Amino acid sequence: MCGIAGIYEYGRAVGGVTADTVTRMRDRLAHRGPDGAGVHISEDGRVGLGHRRLAIVDLVHGDQPMFGDGGECLVFNGEIYNYPALRRDLEARGARFRTDCDTEVILHAYRHYGDACIDRLRGMFAFVLWDPRAARMLFARDPLGEKPLYWTARHGTFLFASEAKALLAHPRVDAEVNTTVLESYLANLVVPSPATLYRGINKLPPGTAGTCDAQGVRTWRYRDVTTERSFLDVSLPDAAAQVRNLLDRSVQARLMSDVPVGVLLSGGFDSTSLVALLRERAARTSTFSVGFADAPGLDERDEARWVARHFGTDHHEVTVSPREALESLTAMVHHQDEPLADPVCMPLGFVCALARRRGVPVVLAGEGADELFWGYPGYVRAMRRQRELQLLQRLPVGARRVLTAAVPRSRRRRGFDLLVGAVGGRQLPMHYPLGIPSSLRSEVLVERPYDPPLIPPQLTGGEDALQTVAFDTQHYEFTLRLPELLLMRIDRFSMAHSVEARVPFLDQELVEYAYRLPVRHKLHGDRTKVVLRRALADLMPERVANRPKQGFGAPIAHWLRGPMGDALVDLLTAPAMRHYFRTETIAGMVAEHRAGQGHHAWFLWPILNFAVWHRVWVEGEPADELTDRMLRRCTVEAR
Secondary structure, three states: OEEEEEEEOOOOOOOOOOHHHHHHHHHOOHHHOEOEEEEEEOOOOOEEEEEEEOOOOOOOOOOOOEEOOOOOEEEEEEEEOOHHHHHHHHHHOOOOOOOOOHHHHHHHHHHHHHHHHHHHOOEEEEEEEEEOOOOEEEEEEOOOOOOOOEEEEEOOEEEEEOOHHHHOOOOOOOOOEOHHHHHHHHHHOOOOOOOOOEOOOEEOOOOEEEEEEOOEEEEEEOOOOOOOOOOOOOOHHHHHHHHHHHHHHHHHHOOOOOOOEEEEOOOOHHHHHHHHHOHHHHHHOEEEEEEOOOOHHHOOHHHHHHHHHHHOOEEEEEEOOHHHHHHOHHHHHHHHOOOOOOOOHHHHHHHHHHHHHOOOOEEEOOOOHHHHHOOOHHHHHHHHOHHHHHHHHOOOHHHHHHHHHOOOOOOOOHHHHHHHHHHOOOOOOOOOOOOOOHHHHHHHEOOOOOOOOOOOOOOOOOOOHHHHHHHHHHHHHHHHHHHHHHHHHHHHHHHOOOOEEEOHHHOHHHHHHHOOOOHHHOOEOOEOOHHHHHHOOOOOOHHHHOOOOOOOOOOHHHHHOOHHHHHHHHHHOOHHHHHHEOHHHHHHHHHHHHOOOOOOHHHHHHHHHHHHHHHHHHOOOOHHHHHHHHHHHHHHHHO
């Protein structure tokens, strides 16, 4: 795992790229790669590539930038899990390898297959390859979006990096707010790709590739798992057997490493599944958990300890206090780059730091299982409403509009958004809006220049209502919420501590199969993950299999009643905040929340994230100074 950054002055006849500039960009990513660093500047000064290395495979070799036989120059972030098979194929075609590193496979694959090499890669990746003979850059992000790639093009210069902060180190890039997507951020807790909250900075969508040459930048979607909208005709036993086979293979592939591999363990079904699939090496596996001493309802350490004892792992845990949470707030936002307003970012940072301290730089995590196999309680609740919503959709349009107008708009009424979708003739995805409901967005925003689109794919003929809402929901999860929020939070907060996180549930072959399994194989009454439970029935302890789902979270409601609430009120006094928000309304919500008159934590957390991000990245206040100021206020309030 690594950090990459670089420059191509495609619109300039005489290049001005310097090693100092590329190094400055590259070293903003030092946390992503503490084990090595490299820079390449082309002879004409138009191209510069930088790399920071976290050594996982072939620890001695594998330094980057890496060069091909034709002068190609590659910087790569990720892991190619099928590289042994690709290497054998390429060697049969005459390729001669100098290392045992998966990076080199990309160079040889490009030489033999050109741009089509991207579709042969199976893994998590973002890479940029400079081809001097074609005078162009080829870049790509993996199909599920496990690894990030940010880019911008201005004044004939193309810039790219693993994180936006590296682009901001370039003298031509300023941190300006992209106000057109602020409402979308509040609705989704993150900005959908290709936009970001930085004006002019883009993030490459999952499954997307691009080129930059003298004509500029062109991008295209090379793979999209959400295009299939038909269910497979397969029995539950056959589906379970295939899921088990694919998941076994996925876990084994993700053990590829020359350093120790551990598991992030909550004690829930998904993370326990990973430990169970490692049962033959459990005694040699370290597991890591995080808890909160002041929030027993969110603390799963007892369950994690039980699972660790059951399988005999080497278990470690860390506890987060309200003070430690406040101390880490600005560091959290610093590593987010742009706000990822999911409270899980906080405990993820602590548990990944623990893994690094214990000498385990690779961890497996359970991300993706709930989206792929329908594990969320919200899915159960939404399916219970299907009959009523479908009846509503059959009413005349006028009657639906009258009914909607009669429904009061409450601050907490997410159901109102679902109702509006049904009235429009097509239900919204089950998880939308993930963040702030539309009624509250209109209450707190100064302007609403942008209506967050959900633009699902065009309907194919013959879809029934259940099929439509099921595939629309999966489309939302796999094009926005999963790649841009959940996977980016684990990328940022594993890499913040020089740890590589791997997610076996998002193996491409497994996703493409399970994505099309019928709803009844995933959800039956109140029973979630039906096919996954059946696939792992022989491995899963009964205590875990029958335990109600407890989401991995953080006690933000408690924190916002204390010093974090003070910090938010203080941040709202800045003149800049009044440009975006009706700050008096938000301050009133903080007061209500602290007085126990409303549960506004999920609405306040995205605004706190934005306010800290704006102060640090846009206004330029050093993160340490902001942290010190918040802690001093906390001390004064406590007296």
